[in-house]
Amino acid sequence: MPPDHGTRDENRLSVVVVGGGITGLATAWYLEKASRQSGTDLSIVLVEREKVLGGKISTLNEDGFIVEGGPDGFLTRKPWAFELANELGIADDVVYMQVTGASLLHKRKLHRIPAGLMGPAPASRKDVWDASFLSWRGKLRASLEPLVRRRKAGGRESLGGFLRRRLGAELTDTLLEPLTAGIYGSDSYDMSLDALFPMLEEWEQRYGSITRGMREARKAARGAEQAPSAFFSLKGGTHRLVEAVAEGLERTEIVSGRTAVAVDLIGDTPPLYRVTLDDERSFEGDAVVLAAPAQDAGNLVDSFAPGLARLLGRMQSASAVSVYLAYRRENVANPLDGSGFLSPRFEQGPVAGCTWMSSKWPGRSPEGHVLLRVFMRTEDDAPAGGSDGVLIEAVTEALHSLLGISGAPERVWVHRWADGLPQYKVDHTEWLESVDRELDAHPGLFLCGASYRGVGVPDCIRQGRDAAERVHVFARRGAAQGASV
Template sequence: MKTVAVIGGGITGMSAMHYLQKFANEENSEINLILFEKDAQLGGKMTTVERDGYLMEVGADSIVARHSSVQPFIDELQMQDDVVYNATGVSYILRDQKLHAIPVESVFGIPMNLNALAESTLISEAGKKALEQDLLKQEVPFTLESSVGDFLTYYFGDEIVQKQIAPVLSGVYSGDLFSLTIGATLPHLLTYKKEFGSIMKGFEANKEFYEKSAAKKFISFKNGLISLFDRIEATLENARIEKETSVTAIEKVENGYRIETDRHEAIIVDEVILTTPHQVAQKVLADEALNQALESLQTGSIITVYLAYDLPNTVLPADGTGFIVSSGNDIDCNACTWTSKKWQHTSKNEKLLIRMFYKKNNPKFEQFSKMSNDELVEIAKNDCRKGLGITEEPSFVEISKWMDLMPIYNLQHKQAIQQLEQIMNEKYPKLHLAGSSYYGVGIGLCIQNGKEIAEKIIKG
């Protein structure tokens, strides 16, 4: 019987466990599964906290619904009745102390048509006219490895990129638009340009897809994202899950791999799926040959602050779900989500719950990272006062810090991954690097990554 060890109980690791079992059952093959998770709770960066009638996701807050891996995964786990969707509403960009609505018919601030462009209150007439280049410039001097910032500026002009697109995209991918590749962010835009001669014409040709997914863009669950992990764990058979157990070393031996932990005697397994952040992989493998590629992988950090208020949701704009901060503001956060308005299930008493985001690309982030929690609370309260006019004291706050754990796919990412894959294939057959450090930061991509590796192991 083959024994497979999965290191890390985040979404990649748990989806790999699910699909290892599923494919083994379909192939009528026996398999012994073991998972090691350093924390007391599964979930990784998908962590739910309940307090005083509020439900707070202190890591990722939702799953992008339209990724092809997501719905089948939910169906297989029979969690359809637990799914909740985000409330539809307007997202804003805060600039010059004013809230500007991001046009509804836009994707990450990118207008899908001329109507969406006309609706923008952020862009001057000259800036709007610059988008004609999307129709006039037919040449495509870009590849998937080109900067997405350079690509969008070339066809749309600098103003809309800087004022409307960059605040949104940089927020989603936690990086500088000009250091992120097209392939790692919006690869379909390159396809649209090549096939239709225009990015906006590409959106128009795929209008039905975007209209269908617009109302239900994001998914969560009635009891929070953590319930996804509870369900996977409950459905696993013949699987051993070791929580509060850190893997300290992985060594290649004649019959597979020797895994050492801080709690048990070493075990020998046939194959390993290593889903931890790349810094942990570097430590447990301790191989100089891998260091250069692993050290070139880039990460970001984020601090988030939840503030719960004994106020009704109606104190905020009725049609809104949050704002992203652009330049020219006397406010410190990168973004603000009106959680109790965007996700109704997060506030049982329909009281206001707000989440502030402070990211590594924030000019003051180094200063914030050294602050005490009390100091961070004062920063967040001040941002609520300046950005939303809320002067009341919060009933409680919840702070979370994810330091150097948010993968950023810079222009060198693909080359580093190719180098890693070559070394792994040569020196570590049947040891699989997986997860957001390498193959996609979105939850849907992580599910897909876990599934693909499981299929490779079981079906060969």
């Protein structure tokens, strides 16, 4: 059993944060902010295994092309990314989408998606009937959604199963499945409804219809101050947010290019932890925040929390591959007058979707050029697992006839996320509850990040902020309170 080491001075707090993605950086930022307000003498060590901070947020600025390795923007409906940018003093760097609308690949042709179908549920029957990619039977079935009975309580339901039950198979599999799969990198029939889209269940129970629920949500949104577009980004790319946080940290020692290999509990009352790195250095902390993927976090805590480690090891993740292609504008016949297109699984082919980056955001390509980002299918038999050359050949062949492209791309970039997308399976909520119960037995240990309560950047920032608050509550209460995700 770890020894006691006396009482902790509540005005002094040492924290080790493992993970230098946006969650870990936000944790450090909000820890420093809270310590300034409370007068706590705070010291933080933040450990990141890569040499460059940011995790999945990475930006390459090359010859006037801005190439994002991860997300290209942040959702405005969830305010935490914009709030952080404002706190950092970079609100003047914010840019909004300069186009609206997107298309769907259906029978090898691009069809414009009605604006009211760009969410998880139709905004109106008219939007359904305006969809040129749906048959009249599919339109009729989706239009009857308000007449579908509420589901009786009992058991979890997948996102795809819920949408199919309420809206029918055609709309779900043709549009809504690729729309959600494109965000989460998962089959919607395996995805957790209550963890990812809890409002859909709420709308069904409250209104008896998710179409009406979407309509009511839009009415409420019209009464609030609206952002110019659904997403925002930053001049020079999303990594500017990461850079600004790192530049603003004053009480945090950043150790990059080193991997945490173990976390050990070396003191029990109050708790004291030691984090050991791959170069045999170690750092002690009153609290440890693991802002790393769940499986990595599980490997770190196995010595003193084997039950928690087993739970965290159950988290599955998916890989993602994207290919950037740069062309001269005159070599692309398609007007690219939208943000891009999606491709349902049954369309086959290597392309799951394509973002027209130079149309979507200002300043993403030099004058006279266009920049396309292609998301590859990652099934076992897809070319995404092949060499860069195989990927590029498959993508260019798929896009040339579809977009009227002539000639080879002038520049190409390939980005791979190995196991970069946590999978929120149908039982994700129960898994989280089990993780919370295990964490209660380990005061001073905290978890946050994309594996837990939201995969997008705003959600990760919120989780970092909440983790910082829980650390300070823990310190004020003298470790009497357990920690939870």
